[in-house]
Amino acid sequence: QKEVEQDPGPLSVPEGAIVSLNCTYSNSAFQYFMWYRQYSRKGPELLMYTYSSGNKEDGRFTAQVDKSSKYISLFIRDSQPSDSATYLCAMKAQGGSEKLVFGKGTKLTVNP
Amino acid sequence: NAGVTQTPKFQVLKTGQSMTLQCAQDMNHNSMYWYRQDPGMGLRLIYYSASEGTTDKGEVPNGYNVSRLNKREFSLRLESAAPSQTSVYFCASSRQGMNTGELFFGEGSRLTVL
Numbered sequence: 001q002k003e004v005e006q007d008p009g010p011l012s013v014p015e016g017a018i019v020s021l022n023c024t025y026s027n028s029a030f031q032y033f034m035w036y037r038q039y040s041r042k043g044p045e046l047l048m049y050t051y052s053s054g055n056k057e058d059g060r061f062t063a064q065v066d067k068s069s070k071y072i073s074l075f076i077r078d079s080q081p082s083d084s085a086t087y088l089c090a091m092k093a094q095g096g097s098e099k100l101v102f103g104k105g106t107k108l109t110v111n112p
Numbered sequence: 113n114a115g116v117t118q119t120p121k122f123q124v125l126k127t128g129q130s131m132t133l134q135c136a137q138d139m140n141h142n143s144m145y146w147y148r149q150d151p152g153m154g155l156r157l158i159y160y161s162a163s164e165g166t167t168d169k170g171e172v173p174n175g176y177n178v179s180r181l182n183k184r185e186f187s188l189r190l191e192s193a194a195p196s197q198t199s200v201y202f203c204a205s206s207r208q209g210m211n212t213g214e215l216f217f218g219e220g221s222r223l224t225v226l
Binding site: 006034041042049088099100102103104105 | 220
């Protein structure tokens with residue numbers, strides 16, 4: 001079993017829809033959870049970061065972490081065509097360098 | 113502010129040829145990384161350098177070597193390229209000791225090995 005599992009999609013939704021993206025993981029040492037967004041032919045950029053369990057909200061984006069289930073989610077409200085990108089979850093254990101383990105990424109298309 | 117700069121952006125090699133991918137960052141970051149990204153495989157860490165003068169293997173180091181030339185520059189070398197090394201390569205950097213998980217990525221180098 002890979003350390004981080006993410007459904008690659010693709011996922012296609014109409015503009016204004018609520019989008020739910022998810023990852024599961026197996027390593028209980030992971031404490032830091034990130035979502036990166038990657039536009040076509042660009043490098044990934046950090047979208048949201050969460051430490052341990054709980055929710056974090058930033059505008060239309062909400063990140064949730066459930067450590068008991070080893071499950072993380074990213075919700076996008078009122079999705080826009082500009083949200084069309086690949087979303088990668090990433091996680092790391094406590095301490096050390098920023099050595100992240102990435103999911104495979106989910107490709108999202110928001111149709112106008 | 114350039115951030116992380118990778119060269120070249122595109123390269124086509126024949127099997128057995130060698131080449132070096134260059135990476136430079138201007139954010140005064142201590143840590144630097146090389147990832148490869150393949151369809152269906154996600155981002156996989158090849159090598160990383162936690163600080164100037166140190167390098168360590170990542171998940172897929174075979175067939176690659178790295179050099180941390182100075183604090184700004186981290187190069188990736190393919191000594192004898194193979195078709196399996198056809199991929200998009202990303203260099204990234206981060207501040208050491210930060211637990212935010214924020215890596216700053218370059219725009220990628222697209223390598224094809226024939």
